[in-house]
Amino acid sequence: MKMDRRIKALGMISGGLDSTLATKILLDMGLEVEGVNFSTGFCVTEHSRNFKDPDKKPPRPNEALRLSSELQFKLHIIDVSKDYLPVVTSPRYGYGQNLNPCIDCRIFMFKRMRKLMDDFGAQFMFTGEVLGQRPMSQHREALKTIERDSHLTGLVLRPLSAALLDPTIPEVKGWVDRSKLLALSGRSRKPQMSIAKEAGLEDYPQPAGGCCYLTDPQYAAKLQDVFNHNGKENLTHEDVLLLKVGRHLRLSKKIKVIVGRNERENNFLKVYEKGRHVFRIPDHPSAHVLAEIKGEPTGEELRQVAAVAARYSDAKEGAVRVEHWYNDTLEIFETAPAQEAELEAWRL
Ligand code: SF4
16 A cells, blocks of 8 residues: 655654665655754764775765665755754763763754754654664663653654554554554664565665764763863864864873874864964874863973874884974974883873
């Protein structure tokens, strides 16, 4: 039975396997589908696209865009990164295992979806969520809380798990055929992979887990360091960007150092020199090094950062000449590179 073409479903689309299948199910029922892809600033794949080493395998395109072109539906890519910061700094429902505020994150996005449903004339929204797949936001109670707090109770269809959940408004009203919805649950992606194979869907990103920096323990450690030293309320969009780039070393309460790991990161860091101390090694190839220093640094503190910069250059020993630039003022240090044990203790 083909469903009414005038019924429009608005999907939250990542372009991963789950949202691919959810979209395909609704399109196969004959519904009109539009998609929304939110950019929070914490997306790992988006960052890898910008920073992947060009000598390695080329990065995949934006997966949501690829899917919209493959399945032929309209996609809206919406940057929410600036408004998203308070979700990360003060989540009402707290954090998951790392600094991932998953429940608040979903409420934030669903509230946006509620508004976009009106803007785009959609009668309900859908996601590729699977019951029990993510521990914080995809258990039954969390799903209900998220819907209630975003004023969408009954209007969120989860085609992959719908048969295990209470019928939603689109099912009750007959806009969607409940008998064609799935009963998937749990963390295994094998059932989705075999359904995709049967449907002839092959070009989807391999489910690797961890598409969000906030669930990454290393990123979370660096973010926690910013919270501890600058105060959560002072987190900026620039902090979020810089935390994704380079090695970060905390030398003291006053000093944090960022070291580029490849040419792309070095070039990126050059854009963020303003207001930071810059360390360069004029006589050897080296990483680009920035230091965020609170207040006036002592000569000894600057020498310590210079030693870090020397360590991340091709000059592995002896006295290394290091340029220190701050507000167009140049100072030269001669120092031995820092010891590996020191770096180990400072590394975030
Ligand atoms: S993993 Fe990241 S993007 Fe996904 S719900 Fe949690 S905080 Fe939001």
